[in-house]
Amino acid sequence: MSAERTRSVAIAVTGASGAIYAVRTLAALLSQSVHIELVVSDYGKRLLRDELGDHATVENLRSYLATKYGRRVEAGTMNVQSNRDLGATIASGSHGCSGMAIVPCSMKTLAGVAHGLSRNLIERAADVMLKEKRPLVIVPRETPMSLPQLKNMVLCAEAGAMVLPAMPAFYQLPKTLDDLADFMAGKILSALGFEHDLYPAWTGRVASS
């Protein structure tokens, strides 16, 4: 009898607003004993600290996640890759990553993925997901959007990615920023094929407050 294989997912964090979506997604996956290959762009690192505080550095991320989301995040494992290392494991289709999410995704990285540029590990790993026909979830954040940005989303969708904009819903009557982040992380987990209880299923009517 073979042991069940740990699922491995690549998560990329880029320099768009919405770092809370990234940390919530990481915590939810780690809590499900997933192995994460993490890549954070230079501006992704900046946005983690700008939006979440000085403790939210890549080096300190495990401890940040455990403090914010509890020790259940220790169920999973995480390997941090350099965005400059195009020889990293996830740069190859032979690596067994079952899917990837770019959360949040800047318009710059969106453009790079849309045009197959592979200028860094995030763009290359996304390109690998597309060519291998594995799930690629792109969580763009910008407003308003220019025509090139809209076209880049169409290109990604046509290539097989799921474009999942950072647009939390309000019919769940969110009370906190964490409620909004739970909703987006839940959508991302669903898109990657994970079950979760990050938000209640729609029952046909708004829950009473």
Ligand SMILES: Cc1cc2nc3c(=O)[nH]c(=O)nc-3n(C[C@H](O)[C@H](O)[C@H](O)COP(=O)(O)O)c2cc1C
């Ligand atoms: C505080 C701050 C907020 C930003 N927010 C966004 C954003 O929401 N969306 C976006 O596309 N770019 C945003 N940017 C610009 C990107 O960080 C910039 O284009 C960067 O080159 C993206 O590089 P990366 O994709 O390698 O992370 C922001 C930059 C800063 C400093």
